[in-house]
Amino acid sequence: MLRIQAAGIAPELRLGIYRNNLQEGFTKTLALEFPVIQRLVGEDYFRQLALRFLAHHPSRSGDLHHIGAPFAAFLRDEFVGTSYEYFAEVAALEWAWQECLAAEDDEALDPKALQAVPPHDYVRLQFALRKAARLLESAFPIMRIWEVNQPGDSGAEIIDLASGPEFVLVHRVAGCARTTRLSAGEFALLSGLARAEPLGAALDAALLCEPRFDLAVSLQRSFTLGVFARVSF
Amino acid sequence: MSGAGIGLRAQHHTEILARRPAVNWFEAHSENYFGAGGAHRAQLARICSHYPLSLHGVGLSIGSTDPLNTDHLRQLKRIVREFEPVLVSEHLSWSSVDGRYLNDLLPLPYTEEALRHTAARIGDVQDALGRQILVENISSYLKFECAELTEWEFLTALVRESGCAILLDINNLYVNSMNHGFDARSYLHGIPTAAVREFHLAGHTLTHCGNRDIRIDTHSTHVGSEVWQLYGVALQHFGPRPTLIEWDADIPALCVLQAEAAKADAMIEAFRAIAA
Numbered sequence: 424m425l426r427i428q429a430a431g432i433a434p435e436l437r438l439g440i441y442r443n444n445l446q447e448g449f450t451k452t453l454a455l456e457f458p459v460i461q462r463l464v465g466e467d468y469f470r471q472l473a474l475r476f477l478a479h480h481p482s483r484s485g486d487l488h489h490i491g492a493p494f495a496a497f498l499r500d501e502f503v504g505t506s507y508e509y510f511a512e513v514a515a516l517e518w519a520w521q522e523c524l525a526a527e528d529d530e531a532l533d534p535k536a537l538q539a540v541p542p543h544d545y546v547r548l549q550f551a552l553r554k555a556a557r558l559l560e561s562a563f564p565i566m567r568i569w570e571v572n573q574p575g576d577s578g579a580e581i582i583d584l585a586s587g588p589e590f591v592l593v594h595r596v597a598g599c600a601r602t603t604r605l606s607a608g609e610f611a612l613l614s615g616l617a618r619a620e621p622l623g624a625a626l627d628a629a630l631l632c633e634p635r636f637d638l639a640v641s642l643q644r645s646f647t648l649g650v651f652a653r654v655s656f
Numbered sequence: 657m658s659g660a661g662i663g664l665r666a667q668h669h670t671e672i673l674a675r676r677p678a679v680n681w682f683e684a685h686s687e688n689y690f691g692a693g694g695a696h697r698a699q700l701a702r703i704c705s706h707y708p709l710s711l712h713g714v715g716l717s718i719g720s721t722d723p724l725n726t727d728h729l730r731q732l733k734r735i736v737r738e739f740e741p742v743l744v745s746e747h748l749s750w751s752s753v754d755g756r757y758l759n760d761l762l763p764l765p766y767t768e769e770a771l772r773h774t775a776a777r778i779g780d781v782q783d784a785l786g787r788q789i790l791v792e793n794i795s796s797y798l799k800f801e802c803a804e805l806t807e808w809e810f811l812t813a814l815v816r817e818s819g820c821a822i823l824l825d826i827n828n829l830y831v832n833s834m835n836h837g838f839d840a841r842s843y844l845h846g847i848p849t850a851a852v853r854e855f856h857l858a859g860h861t862l863t864h865c866g867n868r869d870i871r872i873d874t875h876s877t878h879v880g881s882e883v884w885q886l887y888g889v890a891l892q893h894f895g896p897r898p899t900l901i902e903w904d905a906d907i908p909a910l911c912v913l914q915a916e917a918a919k920a921d922a923m924i925e926a927f928r929a930i931a932a
Contacts, residue, residue, distance in 0.1 A: 425765055425800050426800065426802070427800060428798070428799045430837075431866075432865050432866045434798065437797050437798040440870075441760055445758050448759050449759070482757040483756065485725060485752065485757055485759070486687040488690070525692060525694045526691075526693055527692035529693075554693070555693070
């Protein structure tokens, strides 16, 4: 075992400098990736959470950006059975935001691509979503919570945690991440397509949770949002 | 690529592209551009079309006894190929054990065994990248009792064994000379001149540990006067080299970094005028 020279400062104190660097670096990076969680719990408690998270999920990469990947799951375990179960779901939204910022570049599908498809073949169409797109659903109003905790918002609004569910698309437009609210039907449609289901099956799922779901309107919105990357059948 | 350069920070990307400031070159942290896509990578590509680039890594953990992280190396290789930097550098340090990363720079024990191990690792990295890398001296807050070599003897032998070059961080050298009680000039005279390809200049913080003064390499403030003085000595000894103003925390406005770079450029010009 290697021994550390004292040379006027006890080895334990010297190691303390490195321990402090580790904790500071980890906590600071986590706060940059989950600013809404930090705002919800406050800086002091966030630091405690970060250090507990560090103990359970230390960095496994030379690239610090990855440390946030297991944070939502960690919060789920920490707050299960409490009135703070929504933390995990807000964290999942924040992590989706981070993933979208760094995801591979690809081009948005031009709606003209559908012009060549005969209408009777629409049910067989399969759509691939953009790499920088994530879909989230929550029983909690996670997008409203996220919105009122952005910089510049006072965060004073009291949100009724029972005012969910919410369905959210997180995606990247011109280099910037965005959150967009979806209807239950839109979420069901896009989730089905993301699972490589053909349009017919995805539409059935959408109609089940939203009987008045309008496919044409929804598809047009999806194209406008630039959600699709490819179509095939 | 010559003269003083500035560390490239994401918060300055937009301003750099809009204003196109008179900066000689930029140095970017490699890991910040490992993401597969997105705005930062696109902005770096545009910045590279106007300025020479140096890529500086902090996470490769060269000295670790873990196997080299092939995923990390693959990502580094990809950005080296894409952005074609003039210089690629990493640190003489280790930062991982059993796959757990400390995301900090820890000093190696300066022993023959560590030397052989580290030289072989640098060889592997240079083979994988297909080019020479620069290895930077780090600030350290501990030394090991088993040390057989001084830091500068270790670095010199490393250059000989691996064919790497040296990125000499004048601030880290100053911090170590004060923290570990050696003459910085011994270090300057103890490393091969031709191997030194770049200088770093940065700020540090004087603080306490126990009841002793200690200097911590915070890289979060102006370059201190003693470091400027040591830089002057280094210029005299090695001659001019590309010199980076490194500021990694509490990042100021770009013009503040430019002002620091201007000081370094003035010293390089003065050296050239006298040496001519």
